[in-house]
Amino acid sequence: MSEFEGKVAIVTGGANGMGEAVVRELAANGATVVIADIDRERAETVEAAVRSSGGTARAVHTDVRDEDQVRALVDTVVAEYGRIDILDNNAASLELTANDPDVVALDPQILHQTLQGNLIAPFLCSKYVIPVMIAGGGGSIINMASVAGFTGDIALTAYALSKAGVIQLTRAIAVQYGKQNVRANAIAPATILTPNVDAYMPQDYRDAYIHNSSTPFLGAPEDVSGLVVFLASQRARYMTGHVIPVDGGITSALAVAHDRRT
Numbered sequence: 001m002s003e004f005e006g007k008v009a010i011v012t013g014g015a016n017g018m019g020e021a022v023v024r025e026l027a028a029n030g031a032t033v034v035i036a037d038i039d040r041e042r043a044e045t046v047e048a049a050v051r052s053s054g055g056t057a058r059a060v061h062t063d064v065r066d067e068d069q070v071r072a073l074v075d076t077v078v079a080e081y082g083r084i085d086i087l088d089n090n091a092a093s094l095e096l097t098a099n100d101p102d103v104v105a106l107d108p109q110i111l112h113q114t115l116q117g118n119l120i121a122p123f124l125c126s127k128y129v130i131p132v133m134i135a136g137g138g139g140s141i142i143n144m145a146s147v148a149g150f151t152g153d154i155a156l157t158a159y160a161l162s163k164a165g166v167i168q169l170t171r172a173i174a175v176q177y178g179k180q181n182v183r184a185n186a187i188a189p190a191t192i193l194t195p196n197v198d199a200y201m202p203q204d205y206r207d208a209y210i211h212n213s214s215t216p217f218l219g220a221p222e223d224v225s226g227l228v229v230f231l232a233s234q235r236a237r238y239m240t241g242h243v244i245p246v247d248g249g250i251t252s253a254l255a256v257a258h259d260r261r262t
């Protein structure tokens with residue numbers, strides 16, 4: 001029997017990048033996967049691709065920043081499939097990072113919008129999914145944080161604040177609902193070459209990033225999706241409340257060490 005036979009998963013932002021990789025991997029392992037994405041066309045393309053390879057997926061057009069839409073998403077999934085076992089809080093308002101400078105220059109509106117997309121949205125999804133998980137005997141929530149959630153940077157101030165919040169949301173869920181078999185963990189990737197990142201990341205920034213990493217390459221979506229699937233599974237039943245970096249070691253060494261490497 002496949003590992004996730006009979007399990008139902010929601011992947012927010014599952015139409016692209018790491019979310020798409022998670023959708024494909026969960027479906028390949030037997031889960032029924034709901035793609036909750038604002039990009040209707042792309043979500044339906046991923047749904048069709050999963051179905052044509054024998055999996056079960058369903059695109060439900062959702063803007064996870066909107067409480068009514070999140071409530072409707074959860075109601076739809078419960079009406080159709082009867083349970084929710086896995087929630088991958090993956091979507092984020094990444095377009096805002098283009099206008100996310102240092103503290104003094106940051107427009108408070110950008111901070112509000114970033115928190116809405118990156119922190120309030122996973123909070124809303126968790127708020128409405130957790131009672132369904134508890135009613136079904138438990139579940140696993142995986143939140144996409146970032147190394148930006150625990151490091152300082154010269155820009156991306158709002159993004160970093162939102163991801164630090166995601167880490168604390170993870171710990172709150174873990175301690176509040178753990179006894180009802182709901183686990184929560186966060187993943188903190190460094191640069192992952194999703195199609196979107198690959199399209200805009202300048203070569204000099206890639207070179208600098210790799211120079212300061214302990215791997216000779218940047219990450220790929222599959223470097224993260226495998227961990228999401230593991231955390232979603234019963235093999236991770238004793239792991240909860242943690243933040244796991246997938247970062248080529250960039251947060252585990254002093255920057256000066258890389259400069260002194262021969």
Ligand SMILES: NC(=O)c1ccc[n+]([C@@H]2O[C@H](COP(=O)([O-])OP(=O)(O)OC[C@H]3O[C@@H](n4cnc5c(N)ncnc54)[C@H](O)[C@@H]3O)[C@@H](O)[C@H]2O)c1
Nearest residue numbers: 013015016017018037038039063064091092144146191192
């Ligand atoms: N790619 C990286 O280098 C990187 C590094 C660290 C953390 N992350 C985090 O990983 C997660 C996934 O990033 P990615 O690079 O794979 O993203 P991506 O841009 O490739 O895909 C994001 C998906 O989310 C959807 N989305 C955006 N806003 C939405 C909303 N309000 N409601 C529903 N869907 C929405 C988009 O339509 C898109 O399909 C994000 O939380 C991001 O912050 C990414």
